[in-house]
Amino acid sequence: MKTQVIIVLCLAFGIIASIKAQNSDTLMKLVLEQNRELKVAREAYQVAIIEAGTGNTPSDPEVEFGYLYGKPIELGHRVDFGIKQQLDFPTTYIHRSRVKKILSSRAELEYVLVRQEVLLRARQLWIEQIHLNQLQGLLSERVDRAQTIQMHVQHMLDAGEVGALEFNQSHLLVASLEGELDEVRSQLEHNRLALLEITGGVNVEIQDTLFPRALEMNPDSLLEAYRMGPHAQLHTQSLHLKEESKNLAVSQHLPKLSAGYFSESVTDEAFRGFRLGITVPLWENANTVKQAHAEVAHAEAELDQYNSQQEKEIRQKLNKLETLHLRMNKLEEALDSVNSPGLLTSAMENGEISLSEYFYMSDFYFRNQQQLLRYKRDLLVQEADLLKVYL
Numbered sequence: 001m002k003t004q005v006i007i008v009l010c011l012a013f014g015i016i017a018s019i020k021a022q023n024s025d026t027l028m029k030l031v032l033e034q035n036r037e038l039k040v041a042r043e044a045y046q047v048a049i050i051e052a053g054t055g056n057t058p059s060d061p062e063v064e065f066g067y068l069y070g071k072p073i074e075l076g077h078r079v080d081f082g083i084k085q086q087l088d089f090p091t092t093y094i095h096r097s098r099v100k101k102i103l104s105s106r107a108e109l110e111y112v113l114v115r116q117e118v119l120l121r122a123r124q125l126w127i128e129q130i131h132l133n134q135l136q137g138l139l140s141e142r143v144d145r146a147q148t149i150q151m152h153v154q155h156m157l158d159a160g161e162v163g164a165l166e167f168n169q170s171h172l173l174v175a176s177l178e179g180e181l182d183e184v185r186s187q188l189e190h191n192r193l194a195l196l197e198i199t200g201g202v203n204v205e206i207q208d209t210l211f212p213r214a215l216e217m218n219p220d221s222l223l224e225a226y227r228m229g230p231h232a233q234l235h236t237q238s239l240h241l242k243e244e245s246k247n248l249a250v251s252q253h254l255p256k257l258s259a260g261y262f263s264e265s266v267t268d269e270a271f272r273g274f275r276l277g278i279t280v281p282l283w284e285n286a287n288t289v290k291q292a293h294a295e296v297a298h299a300e301a302e303l304d305q306y307n308s309q310q311e312k313e314i315r316q317k318l319n320k321l322e323t324l325h326l327r328m329n330k331l332e333e334a335l336d337s338v339n340s341p342g343l344l345t346s347a348m349e350n351g352e353i354s355l356s357e358y359f360y361m362s363d364f365y366f367r368n369q370q371q372l373l374r375y376k377r378d379l380l381v382q383e384a385d386l387l388k389v390y391l
Contacts, residue, residue, distance in 0.1 A: 024126045024212075027195075027204055031122045032115075034200030041114040048107030056096040061085045062260075076267030084260030084275065088252065095248040102241045109237065112230040120388040122198050124381050125191060129206040131377040132188045135370065137209060139181040142366055145341060146174045149348075153355065166355045173359060211376050214325070214383060219318055222386060226310055229389040235306045242299040246292035253281050253289055314386070321382050328375040335368055 032038065066080035150170040156162045195204055226232060258277035263270065341362050348358035 024123060027122055027126055028119055030199045030202050030204060031119060034202050035118055035198055036200050038115060038118055041111050045107050045111040049104050052100045052103035056093060056100055058087050079265040082260060082262040084258060086256060086258040088256055089254035092251040095244055095251055098244045099248060102237055102244060106234060106237050109230045109234045116388045116391045119391040120384060123384045125195050125198060126206060127377055127380045129191050130208045130211055131373055132184055132191060133209045134373050136184050138369060139177060139184055143177045143181055146177050150174050162355060169359055211380055214379055217318060223311060223314055225389050226314055235303045239299040239303050242296045246296050249288045249292040255281055317382060317386050324375055324379040324382060328379060331368060331372050335372060338365060341365060
């Protein structure tokens, strides 16, 4: 089945993506095995498969028995017995079987979509964990350096080389950075709890401090993957379902057949034989076929709209990804070309720059380091969102 081939390919690409993602493969494996939302989705898939298979059998046969007392008694008693089976027009069962296959395929695709979203959230949490680990290391280093500067300024204050204003500046810088570090630690705890939830309660320690290398995107290949992906297939299946429902409605509007056996016995006389019947399709389901035709036209319009919107969204995300690449590269080059915090500290201690200049320049450098980390995180989050079609 075409849908199964697509799902197998998506799984294959997902495994490859996890291996490339350093330690994220362990996280993804845990999520697939333990995530509660996926467990619910798997059970819902099984229910949908069973539900899709119901209703494609003929109605139950009807058995009748009658015992009539004769009056006067000399007439004897009358015994009636009959079995009757009603059948839809034969093509009805063919179209119901096709509807069942489509519904089963849709249930499979809906599970794949849930899995993709869960794995995407897991990867984004992993990326955020690395970002927070990096930020915690950067802030810890910054706090240590600020505390060292504060001690240096304290000695200068004691020696009368600086005033209370400069010392207060150094004290305020330490307090501000310590507050930021506490906030990052709080975010780390929040992210840890989110990871604990998505892994079904299994604790995962993510101590990575290096982001994986960004992948090069091929827009044409990516667009083709989305055109063949589960979301697009779900819309296509919706159209096929409407078409088969229309065919089913036409078949259900055709005459129904009934056949059965009947016997009647009165004293020593008996009549036995078969009955055949056919319905006359006049009023029942009179507008069902018209409604089915309208729903097919609506599904075709929805599919065309979805394909257009999806391509637009993918191209917008690719443009955003390219913009993030450019910003990241420019900022990285700029940071490499300016003085590092160590050089700034040496320049301040040697009297080449004032204390106020040091505070301003070091803080400016630090803020841009933070911005660079955000660019890298946002780029990988955007990349993960684009590549979820392969999960």
